[in-house]
Amino acid sequence: MAIGVKPRVKAPKTAEVGEVVTIKTLISHKMESGQRKDGDGNVIPRSIIHRFTCDYNGVNVIDVEMHPAISTNPYFEFEATIPEAGDMVFTWYDDDGDVYTTTKTVAIG
Amino acid sequence: MEFTRRDTLALGLGAAALTVLPIRAVAAWDDVITAFTGGAEVGEGGLTLTAPEIAENGNTVPVSVDAPGAAAIMIVATGNPTPNVATFNFGELAGSQSASTRIRLAGTQDVVAVARMADGSFVQTQSTVKVTIGGCGG
Numbered sequence: 001m002a003i004g005v006k007p008r009v010k011a012p013k014t015a016e017v018g019e020v021v022t023i024k025t026l027i028s029h030k031m032e033s034g035q036r037k038d039g040d041g042n043v044i045p046r047s048i049i050h051r052f053t054c055d056y057n058g059v060n061v062i063d064v065e066m067h068p069a070i071s072t073n074p075y076f077e078f079e080a081t082i083p084e085a086g087d088m089v090f091t092w093y094d095d096d097g098d099v100y101t102t103t104k105t106v107a108i109g
Numbered sequence: 110m111e112f113t114r115r116d117t118l119a120l121g122l123g124a125a126a127l128t129v130l131p132i133r134a135v136a137a138w139d140d141v142i143t144a145f146t147g148g149a150e151v152g153e154g155g156l157t158l159t160a161p162e163i164a165e166n167g168n169t170v171p172v173s174v175d176a177p178g179a180a181a182i183m184i185v186a187t188g189n190p191t192p193n194v195a196t197f198n199f200g201e202l203a204g205s206q207s208a209s210t211r212i213r214l215a216g217t218q219d220v221v222a223v224a225r226m227a228d229g230s231f232v233q234t235q236s237t238v239k240v241t242i243g244g245c246g247g
Binding site for chain 2: 020021022033035054055056059060061062063064065066067068069070071072074075076077078079080081083
């Protein structure tokens with residue numbers, strides 16, 4: 001169910017070399033847990049994002065394995081070290097095979 | 110102090126209840142932690158789990174974990190139908206071994222965090238969260 005999935009990332013545009021910056025990410029996704037039932041008593045099948053990764057110039061920052069107990073619109077806050085100017089790539093992996101990515105460019109200065 | 114027959118009976122019942130209760134509480138979440146640690150001994154200290162004491166809405170409970178020097182941190186909700194919550198694996202460029210997210214809790218329960226340190230040892234901590242409205246639908 002890749003309807004209305006929209007990643008949002010808050011990352012600084014510039015940083016000092018070696019600076020530790022805080023990254024906040026949010027992606028709109030209903031994260032159907034597979035526990036709920038519809039009006040007729042049928043179980044609504046599970047449909048979640050099961051993995052989130054953040055890489056900076058190809059080097060891993062964080063890799064999160066997610067389970068149905070993560071809330072709707074998964075939110076993550078973490079810290080990254082900026083060794084040089086480059087691109088920060090955020091990737092979310094959906095149960096249905098979809099992959100959502102967004103990139104933030106960080107400059108030095 | 111003298112024990113009357115009634116007192117003795119009450120004591121006996123209380124003791125029996127105490128021995129029975131923990132057996133009920135130990136469930137699948139133990140296996141989840143064992144799968145993560147590989148059965149290794151789990152110590153304490155060096156890991157902080159921040160969770161609210163009372164969560165009004167079990168659908169979004171903010172939690173954060175912090176363990177300087179950890180390679181990975183796992184969060185387990187002991188009272189959820191599926192105890193697994195999330196595992197954070199920290200990469201080379203992680204600024205600190207800490208992360209925050211929002212989780213679902215089915216009801217009042219203990220939330221457990223287990224960290225795998227860089228040297229391969231494990232530490233564990235837990236926090237009780239009172240949940241007013243559960244977050245698993247129904």
